[in-house]
Amino acid sequence: MAVNANSTLLKRLLQQGIIDSDKATKAISEKSGNYRTLPELLINEKLIGSARLAEMATQVSSALSIDLDYYDLVSVPEDLRNEKLVRKNDMLPLAKRGRNMYLAVVDPTNIAAIEDFEFNTGLNAEVVVVEFDKLQKLIEKLFDSSFNLAGDAADWDLGSLGIVEEHEDERWGSDR
16 A cells, blocks of 8 residues: 555545645655555654544544444454455454445545455445554554464353353253
């Protein structure tokens, strides 16, 4: 992915005076090679904050937004955990329902990346706008080899789910 200087999101941010045009032009011309996506450049060059960018992206696209602080990584569908695709596009499938996936994105106007996900998964994407920094943390956590989504099964508290261990003699009765 390359920084898209013709992004609809960037145009809206400039039109509304949310980011300084001169600073944005300078950052794009001088530093776009250091970044994979426009949101990464805008945030790391401190032209806009992650929360403000998510707010504006939601307005531009009329997409839903969620706070990833409350998202459980276990919900990421196993068959959509394609690290190469996720990292390439800076997008993460949050859930799947039928032929649709709910795709966490920072820039909902990045149609090429959304279509790349659709093509590679065979699913239609419903975009959900999220904050850049929170998405990056979630992606790192998901693909961190030391992170175990299921945890150690021996540590699960099944009692809190109403599941209790049964001993063999209790299950079949003592007359066996």
